[in-house]
Amino acid sequence: MPERADAQRNRELLLAAAREAVAEHGTEASLRDIARRAGVGIGTLYRHFPTREALLEAILDSGFEVLRERAERLLESSEPDAALLTWLDELATGARTYQGLPESIMAALSDEDSSLHASCAAMRASGGKLLQGAQETGRIRGDLTVYEVIALALGLAWVAQQPGGSSELMSKLLSTAMYGLTVPR
Numbered sequence: 135m136p137e138r139a140d141a142q143r144n145r146e147l148l149l150a151a152a153r154e155a156v157a158e159h160g161t162e163a164s165l166r167d168i169a170r171r172a173g174v175g176i177g178t179l180y181r182h183f184p185t186r187e188a189l190l191e192a193i194l195d196s197g198f199e200v201l202r203e204r205a206e207r208l209l210e211s212s213e214p215d216a217a218l219l220t221w222l223d224e225l226a227t228g229a230r231t232y233q234g235l236p237e238s239i240m241a242a243l244s245d246e247d248s249s250l251h252a253s254c255a256a257m258r259a260s261g262g263k264l265l266q267g268a269q270e271t272g273r274i275r276g277d278l279t280v281y282e283v284i285a286l287a288l289g290l291a292w293v294a295q296q297p298g299g300s301s302e303l304m305s306k307l308l309s310t311a312m313y314g315l316t317v318p319r
């Protein structure tokens with residue numbers, strides 16, 4: 135049964151308010167503040183999003199899907215190691231958007247009961263194909279897992295969120311870290 139128009143409107147208002155609040159205050163933004171910003175009661179927020187994770191999943195799911203699709207397109211690259219770096223940089227840049235997001239992604243990747251797990255797992259699987267392609271060239275170490283390279287990118291996203299951090303620093307550190315991923319000659 136389709137959602138009533140007012141319920142759909144409330145859901146959209148909550149998502150818009152959540153994006154703003156999370157951008158300002160990170161993933162631990164007040165749910166009461168989000169409901170207030172949306173002009174609805176806290177009960178309405180909980181009817182649409184029974185947990186904080188469910189709300190985060192709703193605002194992040196499209197971003198994970200974009201990363202999954204991007205990885206699939208990058209698989210066609212003639213330089214798989216450069217494609218991997220591009221994808222990891224885009225992952226880190228996206229994760230840097232919201233304070234606390236790198237930690238939330240890492241937690242969701244390892245917790246199958248998390249509502250964020252499925253969308254994170256699909257993104258991870260596509261990133262795994264990129265890593266495998268780069269490893270098959272013989273230029274990227276074969277002992278690395280996709281979880282490890284995602285953890286590296288998310289760790290650098292966290293660094294970029296700290297005082298004195300920046301996107302430029304994050305990209306430079308990620309580029310430098312790629313040397314550690316290469317097979318010694």
